[in-house]
Amino acid sequence: MVLSDYLPSQATLSAFSDTKWIAGGFLILALFLFNVLNSETSVNADIPFVGLHLGSISKRKAKYVSDANALLTEGYRVLGTRIVAGQKYYQELCDLKDDELSFKGSISDLFATHYTGVLISDDLKETSINRDLTPNMARLTSKIEDEVEWALSDQIGSCKDWKPVVMNDVSQKIIAHVTARAFNPDLARDPDWIRISVDYWMDAFAAAKAIKFFPVWLRPLAAKLMVQPARMRATREEAQRLVIPVLKRRLALPESEKPDDMMQWMMDRLGDKAGTPEELHHQAHLQLALAMGAIHSTNFTLLHQFFDLAAYQEYHEPLREEFREALKKTDGKLTKATLGMLNKLDSFMKESQRYNPPGLTNGRRKTLQDIRLNDGTIIPKGSNIEIAANAVNRDPSIHEDPDVFDGFRFYKMRQRSEEDANRHQFVSSSPNSLNWGYGRHACPGRFFAVDEIKVILSKALQKYDIALVDPSAGRYKNTSFETMVIPDMKKEVLFRERKQA
Numbered sequence: 001m002v003l004s005d006y007l008p009s010q011a012t013l014s015a016f017s018d019t020k021w022i023a024g025g026f027l028i029l030a031l032f033l034f035n036v037l038n039s040e041t042s043v044n045a046d047i048p049f050v051g052l053h054l055g056s057i058s059k060r061k062a063k064y065v066s067d068a069n070a071l072l073t074e075g076y077r078v079l080g081t082r083i084v085a086g087q088k089y090y091q092e093l094c095d096l097k098d099d100e101l102s103f104k105g106s107i108s109d110l111f112a113t114h115y116t117g118v119l120i121s122d123d124l125k126e127t128s129i130n131r132d133l134t135p136n137m138a139r140l141t142s143k144i145e146d147e148v149e150w151a152l153s154d155q156i157g158s159c160k161d162w163k164p165v166v167m168n169d170v171s172q173k174i175i176a177h178v179t180a181r182a183f184n185p186d187l188a189r190d191p192d193w194i195r196i197s198v199d200y201w202m203d204a205f206a207a208a209k210a211i212k213f214f215p216v217w218l219r220p221l222a223a224k225l226m227v228q229p230a231r232m233r234a235t236r237e238e239a240q241r242l243v244i245p246v247l248k249r250r251l252a253l254p255e256s257e258k259p260d261d262m263m264q265w266m267m268d269r270l271g272d273k274a275g276t277p278e279e280l281h282h283q284a285h286l287q288l289a290l291a292m293g294a295i296h297s298t299n300f301t302l303l304h305q306f307f308d309l310a311a312y313q314e315y316h317e318p319l320r321e322e323f324r325e326a327l328k329k330t331d332g333k334l335t336k337a338t339l340g341m342l343n344k345l346d347s348f349m350k351e352s353q354r355y356n357p358p359g360l361t362n363g364r365r366k367t368l369q370d371i372r373l374n375d376g377t378i379i380p381k382g383s384n385i386e387i388a389a390n391a392v393n394r395d396p397s398i399h400e401d402p403d404v405f406d407g408f409r410f411y412k413m414r415q416r417s418e419e420d421a422n423r424h425q426f427v428s429s430s431p432n433s434l435n436w437g438y439g440r441h442a443c444p445g446r447f448f449a450v451d452e453i454k455v456i457l458s459k460a461l462q463k464y465d466i467a468l469v470d471p472s473a474g475r476y477k478n479t480s481f482e483t484m485v486i487p488d489m490k491k492e493v494l495f496r497e498r499k500q501a
């Protein structure tokens with residue numbers, strides 16, 4: 001092993017503020033010694049292992065960072081304390097309780113929440129999303145439509161001839177505006193809110209990566225000295241500055257003037273407590289945490305779908321036709337019912353996600369005690385276990401010709417029977433469709449995300465022709481980092497206003 005294997009990257013070094021470089025130097029020296037003393041971890045003999053042939057743990061980690069798919073395809077198995085289970089364990093894992101297999105524990109590890117301050121709260125899923133957002137979504141559709149129209153004009157605009165746009169820059173702004181219009185509309189066009197709601201996920205990811213570079217005993221000090229956790233604290237303060245005045249204005253409104261949106265539903269649920277300083281701070285933090293959960297994941301999904309639409313032109317007319325027909329059936333008004341009729345679009349979106357999933361693995365959980373699976377495999381306490389979601393996406397026993405992109409694959413499957421019509425919807429989560437996670441922690445925001453994307457894609461298709469810059473080069477390739485699947489954030493897509501729009 002060479003010395004450079006132990007040294008922090010340039011990015012990590014630059015994470016220390018200038019005035020703290022001496023302390024940073026001390027940390028790096030201590031880290032170097034720690035790593036020298038701990039250069040191998042033990043292999044749990046119970047669980048099949050892949051990658052041992054690669055040699056040292058740092059070589060195995062490097063392979064995992066750059067080409068996790070190869071290791072996962074080889075075995076769906078173990079690397080260090082990351083355990084990847086095959087689909088056959090699905091039901092068993094679903095049945096385990098949260099005090100055995102913990103979602104929060106794994107998120108806490110993933111985002112080093114103790115040091116980064118990323119919020120893990122039942123309020124996110126149980127109340128804000130499951131009780132407030134999802135059941136009331138029909139009332140948001142026209143507001144989402146309005147914001148999508150505005151955001152498309154603002155971000156792509158009028159273009160009589162082909163106009164190239166960096167798709168990620170555009171799609172993340174569209175998602176941030178539309179999400180804010182549904183969650184906290186007073187800030188939907190506030191550039192500061194849009195900026196922090198987009199950046200917070202990336203900052204959290206960078207902060208967690210930087211902190212986890214250090215051994216556990218050095219992390220409290222590193223968190224105090226490093227730039228990334230400080231940036232996150234500053235963002236949370238900015239969120240308080242932006243959100244709390246909005247909450248206070250709303251508290252002063254008479255009942256008859258109260259808005260009908262998610263922020264208000266969340267406030268109403270709190271009753272008299274809504275105006276207490278603790279709740280005002282918590283609500284501001286919740287808005288940031290919701291944006292963190294909602295924007296990045298939806299943006300990547302949308303970005304993949306724009307790339308697929310640009311690459312596969314043959315889907316445009318059938319999708320436009322389906323939208324026009326659905327609108328006719330709902331008297332020309334775009335409603336939740338209209339979106340429910342867009343089965344071809346739903347299929348295209350699901351196929352795009354099958355082909356370009358959020359992760360090669362999914363459903364990460366931490367074991368809070370030793371778990372004995374039915375086949376006798378013991379998963380030790382403190383392990384992170386996830387499911388090989390992408391191996392399922394490409395399993396020929398589940399999907400016919402899994403390496404072929406067939407935008408209407410799920411549409412055709414849904415025609416077979418009533419059961420199939422439900423089973424193969426984009427929002428469905430099952431052992432054969434793990435891209436939303438699984439069991440009681442499967443993404444609760446997917447119902448909102450799917451409707452939101454349907455409005456964006458339908459409106460974009462009605463308004464524009466959409467194409468790749470160089471169609472002969474084919475669909476833009478994804479990259480990966482560890483198990484994350486990353487669309488090319490620099491690529492351009494061409495838009496041209498349609499004559500009949």
Ligand code: HEM
Nearest residue numbers: 125293294297298301363364436437438441442443445449
């Ligand atoms: C296309 C967009 C999205 C994708 C691909 C996605 C994906 C995921 C995945 C894979 C999980 C983990 C599930 C598991 O481990 O079993 C998750 C959890 C979660 N997602 Fe999403 N998500 C999306 C949109 C959203 C939106 C719009 C929201 C908010 C409205 C949201 C809020 C959450 C929350 C709160 C959790 C944690 C659930 C829990 O605590 O049990 N997501 N999401």
